[in-house]
Amino acid sequence: MSSSAGLIIPCKAAVAWEAGKPLVMEQVEVAPPQALEVRIQIKYTSLCHTDLYFWEAKGQTPLFPRIFGHEASGIVESVGEGVNDFQVGDHVLPVFTGECGQCRHCKSEESNMCDLLRINTDRGFMLNDGKSRFSIDGQPIHHFLGTSTFSEYTVVHSGSLAKINPLAPLDKVCVLSCGISTGLGSTLNVAKPKQGSTVAIFGLGAVGLAAAEGARIAGASRIIGIDLNPKRFEEAKKFGVTEFVNPKDQDRPIQEVIAEMTDGGVDRSIECTGNINAMISAFECVHDGWGVAVLVGVPNKEAVFMTKPINLLSERTLKGSFFGNYKPRTDLPSVVEMYMNKKLDVDKFITHRVPFSEINKAFDLMLKGEGLRCVIDMEK
Numbered sequence: 001m002s003s004s005a006g007l008i009i010p011c012k013a014a015v016a017w018e019a020g021k022p023l024v025m026e027q028v029e030v031a032p033p034q035a036l037e038v039r040i041q042i043k044y045t046s047l048c049h050t051d052l053y054f055w056e057a058k059g060q061t062p063l064f065p066r067i068f069g070h071e072a073s074g075i076v077e078s079v080g081e082g083v084n085d086f087q088v089g090d091h092v093l094p095v096f097t098g099e100c101g102q103c104r105h106c107k108s109e110e111s112n113m114c115d116l117l118r119i120n121t122d123r124g125f126m127l128n129d130g131k132s133r134f135s136i137d138g139q140p141i142h143h144f145l146g147t148s149t150f151s152e153y154t155v156v157h158s159g160s161l162a163k164i165n166p167l168a169p170l171d172k173v174c175v176l177s178c179g180i181s182t183g184l185g186s187t188l189n190v191a192k193p194k195q196g197s198t199v200a201i202f203g204l205g206a207v208g209l210a211a212a213e214g215a216r217i218a219g220a221s222r223i224i225g226i227d228l229n230p231k232r233f234e235e236a237k238k239f240g241v242t243e244f245v246n247p248k249d250q251d252r253p254i255q256e257v258i259a260e261m262t263d264g265g266v267d268r269s270i271e272c273t274g275n276i277n278a279m280i281s282a283f284e285c286v287h288d289g290w291g292v293a294v295l296v297g298v299p300n301k302e303a304v305f306m307t308k309p310i311n312l313l314s315e316r317t318l319k320g321s322f323f324g325n326y327k328p329r330t331d332l333p334s335v336v337e338m339y340m341n342k343k344l345d346v347d348k349f350i351t352h353r354v355p356f357s358e359i360n361k362a363f364d365l366m367l368k369g370e371g372l373r374c375v376i377d378m379e380k
């Protein structure tokens with residue numbers, strides 16, 4: 001038992017009071033974990049584009065005040081009633097989509113869409129009692145994705161937590177708790193390119209480049225990167241991307257350009273932009289007869305996917321995935337092991353680091369499209 005178990009912990013958190021306004025460093029009170037919950041001390045967290053969308057709240061449900069953050073690493077401080085699989089001091093990664101272990105999805109080999117703990121961007125409270133574990137002078141602050149990692153301490157459902165190798169460096173593997181595993185799994189678990197395939201990646205942020213890493217591991221012969229931001233192309237060369245296309249330089253639909261480059265279309269495509277037009281292009285650029293497209297980006301709530309049914313009839317497959325189809329508790333520890341065994345390079349995704357007090361800089365970098373992942377050090 002830790003000395004703080006059962007007590008409220010006062011600590012620092014970066015609170016978003018209003019959409020699009022800089023986060024404010026506040027003293028918050030973090031309540032103890034309830035049944036099946038775990039309170040963790042966050043060590044490192046990083047910014048993923050999903051945080052940014054819900055902070056901007058353009059085309060997403062606004063819910064404020066809120067503590068964002070879902071890509072992180074931490075250490076268990078205390079556990080609630082009925083938690084048997086975590087102990088104080090365990091090294092953990094919180095995940096935005098959970099695994100209760102009991103439902104049909106958790107029991108299915110094919111799904112990671114847990115009935116109880118699947119991603120829910122509009123829920124701002126804990127499942128147990130529909131209340132927040134965070135407050136400032138008695139005012140509740142909303143949770144985000146059940147993780148809220150932009151706080152020195154947070155409370156998460158034990159099903160949304162993966163216990164990892166205690167030797168793994170927390171300042172690096174934090175990025176495996178969302179973006180990198182999502183991209184990697186979208187290729188390896190969902191698109192499943194065969195050796196020698198051609199693969200198109202739409203969006204060369206951290207998620208897209210992790211998808212490219214998956215294509216490289218799978219033995220793709222050509223990896224075509226598509227992005228509107230030319231700064232991304234230099235970085236992408238380090239990730240095995242072999243060709244680059246900027247839609248801004250083309251005067252016709254990008255799917256036509258790709259079809260021409262690849263004699264009819266790529267074998268696999270993975271969309272990691274969140275832009276609806278890129279999603280449609282990503283689907284229409286796969287080869288008929290066998291092509292598979294995987295949607296990963298988070299679209300605007302109102303966005304509608306439109307394509308001619310003949311594109312599907314001609315034997316193209318369209319899929320989508322959360323968290324690269326990894327089951328967070330069962331599979332994430334093995335992704336950490338891929339890093340420990342040097343099968344997966346994580347370091348090259350981390351282009352910036354800032355102390356927690358300067359968390360708004362991470363938002364500025366992402367808004368400017370600079371770098372891939374900015375890791376935020378909670379102890380500085």
Ligand code: NAD
Binds near residue numbers: 049295
């Ligand atoms: P990022 O901002 O670092 O990268 C996105 C890239 O897409 C940028 O380089 C941008 O220039 C490019 N882009 C935007 N619109 C484009 C277009 N129309 N055509 C070509 N390129 C375009 O973001 P990220 O953190 O890598 O996340 C990528 C996406 O994946 C986001 O939508 C994020 O919300 C989503 N995401 C999904 C999951 C999941 O489980 N499905 C998990 C994590 C992130």
Ligand code: ZN
Binds near residue numbers: 099103113114116117
């Ligand atoms: Zn479940």
